[in-house]
Amino acid sequence: MSEKTSKLYAIVHGKCAHCRRGNIFTGSMYGFNIQHTKEICSHCAQRIEIEPGYFYAAMYVSYAMNVIEMLTVSFITYLFVGSLDDNTFWTYLISIFAGCFILYPFNYRYSRMILLHVLSPNIKYKPYYDNP
Numbered sequence: 001m002s003e004k005t006s007k008l009y010a011i012v013h014g015k016c017a018h019c020r021r022g023n024i025f026t027g028s029m030y031g032f033n034i035q036h037t038k039e040i041c042s043h044c045a046q047r048i049e050i051e052p053g054y055f056y057a058a059m060y061v062s063y064a065m066n067v068i069e070m071l072t073v074s075f076i077t078y079l080f081v082g083s084l085d086d087n088t089f090w091t092y093l094i095s096i097f098a099g100c101f102i103l104y105p106f107n108y109r110y111s112r113m114i115l116l117h118v119l120s121p122n123i124k125y126k127p128y129y130d131n132p
């Protein structure tokens with residue numbers, strides 16, 4: 001018996017929801033090759049985008065992630081410059097936009113991972129694919 005892959009590992013490392021082996025994304029999260037989502041898993045050959053437009057739902061996930069991140073960035077900004085007023089307005093604005101910009105690849109990747117692994121009851125992990 002080979003070692004089975006944990007769900008958490010699969011999510012963190014961007015693995016297929018069916019086999020937890022194949023990579024879902026091409027390119028790297030922060031690299032010169034912009035990451036893309038593959039259509040078919042190279043390991044188990046299951047479709048990753050199970051139906052057309054499936055990943056539109058990931059926008060809602062990434063929206064929720066964005067809200068949390070903006071609140072976090074606002075709070076960190078608050079710790080550095082104090083409460084929001086006329087003097088700190090631009091600091092807040094720039095910090096929040098910079099935060100969104102920097103986290104965009106992260107959100108792209110993990111909104112899709114959360115959608116595939118956590119929010120899609122139709123997509124089942126198939127342990128028999130989870131072999132090298």
Ligand SMILES: [Zn+2]
Nearest residue numbers: 016019041044
């Ligand atoms: Zn797969």
